Amino acid sequence: MSDCLFCKIIAGQIPGAIVYQDDRVVAFKDINAQAPTHVLVVPRRHIATLNDLTPEDDGLVGEMTRRAAAIAKEHGHADRGYRTVFNCNADAGQTVFHIHMHVLGGRRLAWPPG
Ligand code: AMP
Ligand code: ZN
Numbered sequence: 001m002s003d004c005l006f007c008k009i010i011a012g013q014i015p016g017a018i019v020y021q022d023d024r025v026v027a028f029k030d031i032n033a034q035a036p037t038h039v040l041v042v043p044r045r046h047i048a049t050l051n052d053l054t055p056e057d058d059g060l061v062g063e064m065t066r067r068a069a070a071i072a073k074e075h076g077h078a079d080r081g082y083r084t085v086f087n088c089n090a091d092a093g094q095t096v097f098h099i100h101m102h103v104l105g106g107r108r109l110a111w112p113p114g
Helices: 005-010 055-074
Strands: 018-021 025-029 037-043 082-085 101-105
Touching: 005 025, 005 037, 018 055, 025 055, 037 055, 055 082, 055 101
Parallel strands: none
Antiparallel strands: 018 025, 025 037, 037 101, 082 101
């Protein structure tokens, strides 16, 4: 989608600190990190919110989840722990409408979230 920030990062039209990419999934550092590790895992294909997923996307979401776990492990968080988050729409504070899995690690994370 032409006016989507994350589509532009994926396309290389605006800079992103990319830590992983393949033909379906891209991961890059969050520009406003909320933890020592804060990476966003996104599908290359534009999907606005979790509400827009279809059964055909099940494999894609699985790839995103396993990539998030791999990134957390690479950053040394597998044993101590980390958090993955999808925000969906206004009450969750979604600000970029291209689905993304936050991967947060490297500090103690409170629960429940604010
Ligand atoms: P959400 O609130 O779940 O939609 O998360 C959007 C995230 O995108 C926020 O954590 C932002 O800090 C992050 N973000 C916004 N612009 C950029 C950018 N240019 N590069 C990387 N991350 C960004
Ligand atoms: Zn997009």
